[in-house]
Amino acid sequence: MNIEDRIAQIVEASVSELSGREIKPGQVVLQRTRKDFEGDLTLVVFPFVGLMRRSPEDTAGYFGDILVEKLEEVESFNVVKGFLNLSLTKGFWLNFLKNYSGDEAFGLIKPGKQPQVKARGPVVVEYSSPNTNKPLHLGHIRNNLLGYSVACILEGAGREVVKVNLVNDRGIHICKSMLAWMCFGNGETPGSSGKKGDKLVGEYYVLFERELRVQARELMESKGLSEEEARNQAPLMQEARELLLRWESGDREVVDIWKQMNGWVYDGFDATYRRLGVDFDKIYYESDTYLLGKETVLEGLKNDGLYKKEDGSVWADLQDDKLDDKLLLRADGTSVYMTQDIGTAQLRYDDYQPGRMVYVVGNEQNHHFNVLKKVLQKLDKPYADAIYHLSYGMVELPAGKMKSREGTVVDADDLMDEMEETARRMTEELGKTQDFNDIEKKELYQIIGLGALKYFILKVDPKKNMLFNPEESIDFNGNTGPFIQYTHARICSVLRTAGEERLVNAHGFPADIQLQEKEKQLIKTIYDFPGVVKEAAEEMSPARIANYTYEVAREFNQFYHDHSILNEPDQFVSDFRLCLSELTARTIRNGMGLLGIRVPERM
């Protein structure tokens, strides 16, 4: 049991002993002592003064005496108003460091280590979920980074995780790209034009929209139709719908083209995913799941919650939830978005029996997931309550939301190019890579450029909208990925200079060294890492890890500035600092790993 729990236990016991009343678990709150006060852990005693019938000061003093007496790790205490500040012995901190300095996986729980967690089944995390008609942009980047990181964090907290992608590969939007390509493509392929597959298909989607707009305008002028009517009646739109029907009926020619063009897109996506450093354990395709959705809905008609209208359409009755009824199948029997999600949820459950199904999807779909959950409850699905929508905010530009029609989307590949280029420029200006070979340089610029981008996005609370200004490049100084990476590289440099043998021997430093202020601060911060991982997993918040890791790096730099590690004359102190540096580097590496950010050993 850790020291916080032991303190809490003793406090609980003595409160109930004295007052004759049990206190609820979790009512004893221990927090880190603020830096401007003396002590390591602080117990706020206000909640107990009523029960104890003493002044806050007396209550705090009373607990202080008991804790010093019962726990050898608690060295002393001081009381400020109702705050009991406990100081732990330096032996406690030094032993913590000794215990973990050899632990590569510090802060992380190995999968399956907690049996009760395993019993709940794996967590399925869905993220990315692209449409196959346009390339990935900055919004997708946030989605991918969040999803990947949340999966890593859950894994780090001991959960079994399955990462899945749901590709929306069917529907009218795909037909638009196909039609444009059939009409104007002249057989262009990624091979013939050298274009990336997803970009090429995206261009035809844009082309379709442009041509459609021309046709619609003509109709608006010649027949005086509204824009909506005109778009609907335009020949291109009618052809696209016809194409969809042919696809649904399995028309050989259409399906072949569909397969071919989707194949190009997948090649393009794969390249972008690889570069971003994200991956999946399983990929679902909506073309495979929408039929199961239909079945599930028809099956559900036996339940009370669903009903069929006279025209044959099927609806979910959501009156009880004060929501409008939701259409699940059109009169012609075709499915809608909701139907597909019902199908994929079912399939996912059949595949993994997950304890939780996390959907990393933008907050624009809050309502959709609300309804999905309700509908699955109506269908009496056991997994309805396992559904969790990890809803994240939009990435906005200074001018507002990104709009593909107005060409204001920030392309994922372009952005990564820019980041790497900035990394190259800055690194060369600083003259850091003169002895790197070309391959090493390229890899380093990738690590730094992507690190900057990923950290920039992940440090923001997922549920908040965030701003990206393309005019100002993402920072490399201050609270940034490269700052943290740099701190890691700095430590590695020291460890390299020390050498393997020296490092191993250093672990034997004695546990009675005099601790300097910055050293203690750093140890205390590192001590928090496992708890931060746990909380980040509960909240599914990479931002928590990002901000914590930054704090570690900042504190190391202060320590590093004030104290010499290898040039310290006292051998034992030097050994201790070496171990402290080593554990700091590992904490940074593991923390950044949870964000999907690599850290270089030199930069």
Place this chain on the structure above:
RNA sequence: GGUUCCGUAGCUCAGCUGGAUAGAGCAACAGCCUUCUAAGCUGUGGGUCCCAGGUUCGAAUCCUGGCGGAAUCACCA
């Protein structure tokens, strides 16, 4: 209009289940490399935590009501 989310320094963001004097970075200014990587460190200035009530020992945090912004309320995905 209904529902949900957001509102903290000039800008971008932290602030954990209510706790002590609200923190970082950027930008500005002033310092620190003969010493383990200066992508670093130190200092200065910068706040009506949107507003008003309420809950209590104690509120940026919880509740209610406003104001401002975003999303959504499709037989689109």
